[in-house]
Amino acid sequence: MADFLARFLYFCAALLARLPWPWLMRLGNGVATLMLRRDSREARVARRNLELIEPGLLPAQREELQQRIVRTTARQAIETLRFWTRPHTENLGLIREHHGVELFDAAISAGRGVIVAAPHYGNWELLNQWLASHTPLAILYAPPESEIGDAFLRRVRADDANAHRVTQVRAEGPGVRQLFKILKDGGVVGILPDQQPKQGDGEFAPFFDVPALTMTLLGRLANRTGAAVMFAYCERIDGGREGRPAFALHIDAAPEAVADADPVIAVTALNSALERIARRDPSQYQWTYKRYTLRPSGRGEDNPYRGIR
Template sequence: MGKRKQRPTRLSDPRLIPSWIGVGLFWLIGQLPWSILLATGRGLGRLAWHLAKSRRHIATTNIRLCFPELSEEEQQDLAHRCVISTGEAILEMAGSFSNHRIKLDKRLTIKGMEHIKKAQADGKGVLLLGMHFNSLDVGSRLLGYVHDLHAVYRPNDNPVIDRLINQGRLNYVKSIVDRADIRQMIRLLKRGEVLWYAPDQDYGIKHAVFVPFFGIPAATITATSRIARMSKAAVIPCAHYRLPGGRYEIEFGPALDHFPCGDDEQDTARINKTIEHYVRKCPEQYLWVHKRFKHQPNGAKLYR
């Protein structure tokens, strides 16, 4: 067998020229007026529904599993709206990262800020329980308007894309922390900082337990309770929603009381239940195009 080709790691690697061209186009698209940007994103989402069959299948499967109370027609409609919303999110990312003229803070409503103020008045760091709504990147910009914070992320395998995301987010957050760097997270929280951290994706079964998410076993990392226990931080839910007319809302929930309880499985199940509560408020804006149930305790393949 031949050697497997290594991924490019240098930004100057010729294999990354298409990525650089894509980033340039991304920047140009980001200069569009916000209303046109979102409308274009919705058009992209409608196109993706027909062309991106794999992502459509993933979204449809997730919706079918998580919303069994809906009729088949209602499930299909929700999956369709989810893919359209994801298209909006891609174009939002372009505008959020590259269009600094738009005053997004003027389009923002905030709920629950008192929960962060109370935690800090008590001398605690704040671990924001983030959620993968598809407005994630516009959300990072909006959160930066609300409070100084640090954000946890997973490095992208493509160094050009990784640079785009890092530079885009660093315009609005104090720092970004590799999700593997638990020590840095704890240091920041012990200093009383605010740290955004989202545990609601399937990162594999290592350091994870299977607990329900919308009633379906979901491999969920247990690091949230470990970070909270070691840092003594308040864990505060943080959701962000796209509203009609290009407006946005950030909602902070009350700090989780008696958390962690000392039982990783109970703590992680509580995290999933909390996230589910906020997702149900606007389910079409959640990142259902991700294989949330990729790993199953019985080895079942739900996305076949």
């Protein structure tokens, strides 16, 4: 039943994605307007995150940035439906600029393995498609609680000629062991480094000056395998008058400290690098995500999102 419903959802998404890009962008703007008027969960989470990370903003400044974040979130959802259901070669034509590809190629050629740290910035699904077109890789993902959602994700991320080049690895014990083996064999692994891990699977480190529980897995993988760590993201840029989105691919070498044997040093370096990326254009970062739910023990801090469901 889950596979059947996933196929049905895919069919609906594919129909929507056939609309011209200008229509899709207007649809995204309309969804954002509705989310703001109804003060949706995403709008409230974005507001709360801005209160946490930018307490010095004036109310009007915070509202303006919140509106841009919600608008980008809605567009991201529409873009992603299109990317999931259209040929990858067509999607990749929207990447107008490429920065750091030579660094990525050199890291792969070195044969020590490569960890691609892909933050929730810009459009990370388009980045996944570019990576799959460039090299075989394994992508670590946290499966949705819904069986239908998991089946849908597996379908949309494999529905292309490059499907055989992508291994989707569940963020569980056997999957982590698989990542170690892939890296030791000189392979490429993709990780979303800014998802809040479970208590006990991370360390706290500042992210926009707020302590955030941060995964230690990336640092352990890099430290134990000697793999190179590269940050990668597809950033939205001006698409001109064509009415369609445009992106710039960026790949940057991570600071050496992300592979430090001390997990606190490693996650601090990781968050510092992630923050530099997010500050390029805060509206392109996923501030609709509850990044600070878990708080350091002994400080008496409550869940800042309490009451936001």
